[in-house]
Amino acid sequence: MRSFRKHLDEQMKDPKFRKAYNEEKKYIELAVKIANERNRLGISQADLAKKASITQQQLSRVENGANCNVQTLVKVCSALGLRLKVDREGKKSTHAR
Template sequence: MKTFDDMLNEQLEDINFRKEYEDIQPEMDVIRAIVDARTAQNLTQKELSKITGINQAGISKLENGTRNPTVSLLKRLAKGMGMELRIQFIPKNNISG
């Protein structure tokens, strides 16, 4: 039986799929960071909503990728969870650009 990683690696061999996958990676990283930070604090979306003043539906939309957060909103989330927000630009590994 193939694992998800096996199937993903097969799909990534297709250059069109790879491009689309890489194009959405920053958004997926933001979503994963929000969810991981909230769950590391053992907070529900409702509890985070009360702390930050961001309604629970808004937090849900952030976590399912249907709402793009502003930097200001990310700062509110970080502050509410007692965390610091850091955004980085990372050099690409490939030389061709």
């Protein structure tokens, strides 16, 4: 793990890499929050997808951090009893609570 951290630190010196990394990190953090909440509630992807009126495949993409539209995110968050919040950078970024 040490060599990965060292490699990442080196790559983060490149502004283009750092920007892309930080953008991807936001998607992954949101995806993890959604998946964790679904698991905490003890419901399957299929059940949540049905409740959110989306396909299980769409939900899988959301939980894997894939690019999706805001409408899909709102449906998933609403079905989980979460809200989607947008803040300025420097504060907490777009996230589900």
